[in-house]
Amino acid sequence: DTGVSQDPRHKITKRGQNVTFRCDPISEHNRLYWYRQTLGQGPEFLTYFQNEAQLEKSRLLSDRFSAERPKGSFSTLEIQRTEQGDSAMYLCASTSGGGTDTQYFGPGTRLTVL
Amino acid sequence: TQLLEQSPQFLSIQEGENLTVYCNSSSVFSSLQWYRQEPGEGPVLLVTVVTGGEVKKLKRLTFQFGDARKDSSLHITAAQPGDTGLYLCAGGSNYKLTFGKGTLLTVNP
Numbered sequence: 001d002t003g004v005s006q007d008p009r010h011k012i013t014k015r016g017q018n019v020t021f022r023c024d025p026i027s028e029h030n031r032l033y034w035y036r037q038t039l040g041q042g043p044e045f046l047t048y049f050q051n052e053a054q055l056e057k058s059r060l061l062s063d064r065f066s067a068e069r070p071k072g073s074f075s076t077l078e079i080q081r082t083e084q085g086d087s088a089m090y091l092c093a094s095t096s097g098g099g100t101d102t103q104y105f106g107p108g109t110r111l112t113v114l
Numbered sequence: 115t116q117l118l119e120q121s122p123q124f125l126s127i128q129e130g131e132n133l134t135v136y137c138n139s140s141s142v143f144s145s146l147q148w149y150r151q152e153p154g155e156g157p158v159l160l161v162t163v164v165t166g167g168e169v170k171k172l173k174r175l176t177f178q179f180g181d182a183r184k185d186s187s188l189h190i191t192a193a194q195p196g197d198t199g200l201y202l203c204a205g206g207s208n209y210k211l212t213f214g215k216g217t218l219l220t221v222n223p
Contacts, residue, residue: 004156031209042118042202042213043157056210091156093211101145101206105156 002026004106006092012112013082020078021109025094032075033103034067035091036060043091049075050097082113117141118205120214128222130192135201135217138185143205143212146179146186151200151216160188193221 005024013019025032031050035043046065047057051072061067064082069075079086089110093103118139127133137146145164149157161170163179163186170177176189186203198221204211 006156033210040215042204042215043211044213045210048210093156101209101211102147102159102162103204103211104159105149108154108156110154 004092004094004104006090006106006109008109009107010110010112012114014114015084016081018078018080019082019111020076021090021092021111022074022076023092023094023106024074025092026096026104029094029096029104030072031095031097032069033093033095034075034077035093037089037091037108038087046077079111082111084113087111087113118203118212118214120201120203120217122217123215124218124220126220126222127193129194131221132189132191133193133219134187134189135219136185136187137203137214139205140184141205141207142183143207144183145206146183147204147206147211148177148186148188149202149204151202157202190219193219195221195223197221 007022033048034046037043046061047067049069064080067077089108091108093105095103121136147162148160151157161177166181166183168179174191178187200216202216204213
């Protein structure tokens, strides 16, 4: 069990560019979550998958954001036409399910939009 | 909308002191998690509590879940500089977590 991994750890991009982040959950965890965290705030829910199905998306996830989990294992989060307001830490978490909702987080991807 | 309020927002203490931080909500949660987060890293799970009135101890940390499952507290005994970090509580409901803003704890040597 290597834990949740995310790549890249840091991304600096110019406004208007597209970026893609990857998350590899703990193996055999069927639920995968994306969160966004800005300075001084707790993580905010963006979306989650059960296996390959995207079950819920937050209102925070604008049309420029898209997430996929094609084979029910790793997931990608893409942001198109980035804006300075997209600068944040993007966190991925996974869980095996069950009744406790306990989620295990990756180290995050820090996005800076110039 | 479910909200979790954490207090205090900031706490700076000396090594060896005791402290308690709080997590309160008007909503009932099926579970509550506490995480510690260091700068530039993801949150690391400390504990999950699921039963109203439950108390869990993890070395010098004591976690309590309120009887009504709306609030929780974290007590640290004899704080150490290594306890420094952002302490986040998160309420679980309908397969999602709702986070508070956290308590930023600094333990000075």
